[in-house]
Amino acid sequence: MDEIGFKISDDKDIIEKYLTDESSIIKGYADSVYYPYTEAHVNKIVRDANENKVRVTVSGGGTGITGSRVPLGGVVVSTEYMTQISTIGEDNWIEYREGGYTYVIKIGWDEEENTYYAVAPPGITLQTLDNILATRKLLYPPDPTEKMAFLGGTVATNASGSRSYYYGSTREYIRRLRIVLPTGETLDIKRGEYIIRNRVFRIESKIYGSIEIKLPKLKIPNVRKNAAGYYIKDNMDLIDLFIGSEGTLGVFTEIEVRLIPRQNIVIPLYIMFLSNEDSIDFVREMRVFEFKNVSNVHVLSLEYYDRYSVDFIRLRYGSIIPDDTSSIIYMEMDGDDEETLIEALQEIDDIIDYYRSNKVLASFDVDWIKLSSEIRHALPTGVNEFVRRHGTRKVATDIAVPDDSFDEMLEYYRIIGDETGVQYVLFGHIGDNHLHFNFLPRDDNELKKAYTGYSKLLLKAVELGGTVSAEHGVGKKKCIVDGDEVPLLELMYGKDGLIELAKLKHSFDPNHILNIGNIIPKDYLEGI
Numbered sequence: 189m190d191e192i193g194f195k196i197s198d199d200k201d202i203i204e205k206y207l208t209d210e211s212s213i214i215k216g217y218a219d220s221v222y223y224p225y226t227e228a229h230v231n232k233i234v235r236d237a238n239e240n241k242v243r244v245t246v247s248g249g250g251t252g253i254t255g256s257r258v259p260l261g262g263v264v265v266s267t268e269y270m271t272q273i274s275t276i277g278e279d280n281w282i283e284y285r286e287g288g289y290t291y292v293i294k295i296g297w298d299e300e301e302n303t304y305y306a307v308a309p310p311g312i313t314l315q316t317l318d319n320i321l322a323t324r325k326l327l328y329p330p331d332p333t334e335k336m337a338f339l340g341g342t343v344a345t346n347a348s349g350s351r352s353y354y355y356g357s358t359r360e361y362i363r364r365l366r367i368v369l370p371t372g373e374t375l376d377i378k379r380g381e382y383i384i385r386n387r388v389f390r391i392e393s394k395i396y397g398s399i400e401i402k403l404p405k406l407k408i409p410n411v412r413k414n415a416a417g418y419y420i421k422d423n424m425d426l427i428d429l430f431i432g433s434e435g436t437l438g439v440f441t442e443i444e445v446r447l448i449p450r451q452n453i454v455i456p457l458y459i460m461f462l463s464n465e466d467s468i469d470f471v472r473e474m475r476v477f478e479f480k481n482v483s484n485v486h487v488l489s490l491e492y493y494d495r496y497s498v499d500f501i502r503l504r505y506g507s508i509i510p511d512d513t514s515s516i517i518y519m520e521m522d523g524d525d526e527e528t529l530i531e532a533l534q535e536i537d538d539i540i541d542y543y544r545s546n547k548v549l550a551s552f553d554v555d556w557i558k559l560s561s562e563i564r565h566a567l568p569t570g571v572n573e574f575v576r577r578h579g580t581r582k583v584a585t586d587i588a589v590p591d592d593s594f595d596e597m598l599e600y601y602r603i604i605g606d607e608t609g610v611q612y613v614l615f616g617h618i619g620d621n622h623l624h625f626n627f628l629p630r631d632d633n634e635l636k637k638a639y640t641g642y643s644k645l646l647l648k649a650v651e652l653g654g655t656v657s658a659e660h661g662v663g664k665k666k667c668i669v670d671g672d673e674v675p676l677l678e679l680m681y682g683k684d685g686l687i688e689l690a691k692l693k694h695s696f697d698p699n700h701i702l703n704i705g706n707i708i709p710k711d712y713l714e715g716i
Contacts, residue, residue, distance in 0.1 A: 194222065194233075196221070231368055231373075234701075238701055254663025267310045272292035273442055282295060287316075318335070322450065326448070328447055346419070350518075353487070357413055363378065369437070375438065384426055387402060387420075388400065404688030404689060409590075416656050434662075436693055437696045438696070453525060456550070458550075459540055460509065461546065462513070467517050467543070488520040490518075491564075492516075492518075495514050497614065510547050583626070585625045585642060585645050650679050663706055690708045691716060693708055
């Protein structure tokens, strides 16, 4: 512990742990790692860095897959010890110990908005937060697959998951944020308090005086999910500019989230189909279906697995998948009790039969609930084993498109898959028109083909009015277009659009210290 109250490490072996993330798409470099415990620590670290023009890269749990936490020089600020709230009164504080850490959060009730809420630190994992809330029969609905992700990181990327079909993304559950700006000053924003009129607003800074912030006029994709770049629209809430900003505008030190009552019962279903067309048509029907004889039943998720995904799942669970299965839809429903859910299942039984399902797996049994989760994880496990065995890496999209463009995008996935000749799987959140296309190259030649196909898929998504990233963020990712490396956001907004976004960041961060390379490549900040 340094005399200033937090740890600093210059050990190369320790620094090494922070130089990549789960994607391993980029290897970074840094001089040291800082470990703040409190907001005051973050204030000092960022203020000193700004005065000395030292780059600061914020690191969460390292579970991201876009290189967002990877430093490009300067210092890393790890939020792993930021596990306790400290800026509000101690009423309703909850202390919870897990994995050698002590977590402190607050749970309260907002009478005016008629909702429960939690105030939590950025370094708490989603799993730990859920463990605390489960004992009180409450739920934080955003459902990213990676439960070891830090809450702060998921807000920084506006993360979502399979249940976003019903619940939506992280953004919809953020009530308040405390943010340390690149100046080292703290901003406390509550949803609804600061509306940006005419795309212009001001922030008062003790260091720079009155700072005018102008939002660029960009055409944002009209999709159900979007995590590509800054959230910008007319008359927007200021808090939404920071959600999904990937640490480029400030460091989250306290997060207040909306909670809902925990579902009494959730039943997972695997619905298997003889043809791909039948499974797609079934999804279309379910998206507009309304239960007539039951109430308070919701379809939480609609997930799709193509025939190649089914093949990977079959490697582990072949005994439960008929040989003639062409695709699978995974669906979750919640309800008040088993009897209600059984009635709901009976209502959709005719639809399942109409679209020629050859098998349905569903049960309330605890063992089945556990098995259903294992079946879902069989695909990513199998994919990772495949590329590891061949000494390559998967090349994966995070594309979402508007409703009226989904059929065309789906067909284009197949065209590019066949054109490249590289093995692939297509799966994901079909309820949100958001599928993941994973190329699985066997060698360097196929890897090159995969990158070419990847770029074509991104360009097609943009052509159709879609987004290059629906849930993961863009981080430092690039693609190859006509032999040149191009940042993902440039595909959506062009060079001029990225220059406008760079000006927006510059307004907050004139010394260009915070999370450089995320969203906006550093080259775009030069000369502003």
